[in-house]
Amino acid sequence: MMLRALLRPTWLLGLFAVVATGLLAFTYENTREQIAQSERNALLRRLNELIPEAQHENDLLTDTIEIPANDLLGTTATTTGYRARRAGRIEAIAFTAVAPDGYNGAIRLLVAIERDGRVAGVRVVSHRETPGLGDAIEIERSPWISGFDGRSLSAPNPTRWRVRKDGGDFEQLTGATITPRAIVKAIKNSLQFFAMHRDTLLNTGTTTVSQNHE
Numbered sequence: 290m291m292l293r294a295l296l297r298p299t300w301l302l303g304l305f306a307v308v309a310t311g312l313l314a315f316t317y318e319n320t321r322e323q324i325a326q327s328e329r330n331a332l333l334r335r336l337n338e339l340i341p342e343a344q345h346e347n348d349l350l351t352d353t354i355e356i357p358a359n360d361l362l363g364t365t366a367t368t369t370g371y372r373a374r375r376a377g378r379i380e381a382i383a384f385t386a387v388a389p390d391g392y393n394g395a396i397r398l399l400v401a402i403e404r405d406g407r408v409a410g411v412r413v414v415s416h417r418e419t420p421g422l423g424d425a426i427e428i429e430r431s432p433w434i435s436g437f438d439g440r441s442l443s444a445p446n447p448t449r450w451r452v453r454k455d456g457g458d459f460e461q462l463t464g465a466t467i468t469p470r471a472i473v474k475a476i477k478n479s480l481q482f483f484a485m486h487r488d489t490l491l492n493t494g495t496t497t498v499s500q501n502h503e
């Protein structure tokens with residue numbers, strides 16, 4: 290009898306720990322799923338801005354190709370290519386590219402490229418550039434990033450893929466040249482990556498792009 294009385298708090302404590310752990314795990318799972326879902330929604334919204342829904346018939350989020358880490362994309366991790374099809378043919382692909390040399394570090398971009406190698410559009414996904422200076426790269430703040438629409442490695446030619454201050458064709462931002470310089474380079478590299486792997490990226494199968502380091 291004495292022993293049972295002594296053990297009761299232990300049982301209670303044990304029960305409490307189990308219930309608390311269960312609750313925590315449940316909340317964590319729930320939150321994680323919600324975060325993943327809102328990230329998917331944000332990505333889909335951005336993708337649809339670059340490749341309008343009317344221009345493809347497939348689900349961009351599931352029609353993907355795995356792209357291994359590649360210096361031209363500034364990535365050290367595998368990224369995903371999202372592909373837009375019309376009549377079964379891949380007409381455009383969007384993937385993440387990183388400009389490692391922004392004023393305050395890496396700038397993550399979503400770059401969409403048409404089958405013919407022209408830029409369908411670019412969006413800044415994340416950055417730490419200075420508010421009021423470098424943040425005009427966000428489409429919500431200025432149309433600057435739209436200046437890449439329709440450009441390709443032949444228009445302008447590669448030597449003019451620079452900001453004006455460096456003798457190129459792209460506008461810099463007022464008082465901020467470092468941020469645009471990093472982005473121009475990253476988009477040019479993305480187009481070069483596309484040109485090098487075009488056949489695989491536009492292949493209808495779900496193949497993987499070969500590892501390629503410069």
Ligand SMILES: Cc1cc2nc3c(=O)[nH]c(=O)nc-3n(C[C@H](O)[C@H](O)[C@H](O)COP(=O)(O)O)c2cc1C
Binds near residue numbers: 419466
């Ligand atoms: C506090 C502070 C924050 C700055 N933030 C940025 C920035 O986010 N992006 C940028 O391009 N330049 C930024 N600049 C300005 C750069 O230092 C540089 O003057 C500008 O980009 C022009 O570069 P350039 O001399 O190579 O043309 C910042 C300067 C200061 C003092």
